[in-house]
Amino acid sequence: MLRSYTLPFLLVLVVCSVAAKQGPLKRTYTLSGFSSVVVSGPIEATIEIGEVGEVIAQANYQWLLDKMSIKKKGKVLQVKLEGGINLSSSNDMPRVTIVTDKLTGIQALNTASVTVEGSPPKVTKFTGVSSKVSSLTLPSMEADTFYLTASDVSTLRISGKSTKSIVVATDMGTIDGDELTCRTAYINADKMSNVKLRVEDFATATANQMSNIHVSGPARV
Secondary structure: OHHHHHHHHHHHHHHHHHHHOOOOEEEEEEOOOOOEEEEEOOOEEEEEEOOOOEEEEEEOOHHHHHOEEEEEEOOEEEEEEOOOOOOOOHHHOOEEEEEEOOOOEEEEEOOOEEEEEOOOOOEEEEEEEEEOOOEEEEEEEEEEEEEEEEEOOOEEEEEEEEEEEEEEEEOOOEEEEEEEEEEEEEEEEEOOOEEEEEEEEEEEEEEOOOOEEEEEOOOEO
16 A cells, blocks of 8 residues: 555656746847846846847746836836745846847846846946845946946946046945046945956045955056
8 A cells, every 4th residue: 555655646746846847938028218227136137239129038937937027117127026035046046138229327236146248339427236235247338437336245347448437335345347447536445345446547545444445557546
């Protein structure tokens, strides 16, 4: 009798395990006319530069895909997870691919991970924010002025060129701009934060409460 019940029980467990994880599941949105992106929650986002405005959301579970909110408000695309979800594994993080032709700002919030691929066209002003255990990677960026902020154990990495950069890192935030060349920079690091920046002409730097600022290049500091 024991053997006759053991095999069916094991088969049921296997079937349930396979059925629970369905992904990757995909949902595509056709959205255009935005130049700023806000990603909030445990989401891995990739922003690509292209002519067609599009957002592709992917998740391993249907319920997780349904929890993703993707909306455009004016010039801002908002991507977030509803309901404060805690994922058991980073492998279960939903993924979003965003295609846009222009970028003037990105915010990575609440454990989000955001990476830009390609070289966005030069803009007058660009704002980059990484906050609350998030990461933001910005390669090959170019703007007249950068406003960059990293806070609450978050990281912002950037390379490119700017005439002026205004940089703030606080609460164990890290800004790695070792490959960003600025003509002038205004830097503030507070509460065990770290900033690296390359400056050509002039930099004003203030570091408080066990923070570090490293300025490379020929600038006067």
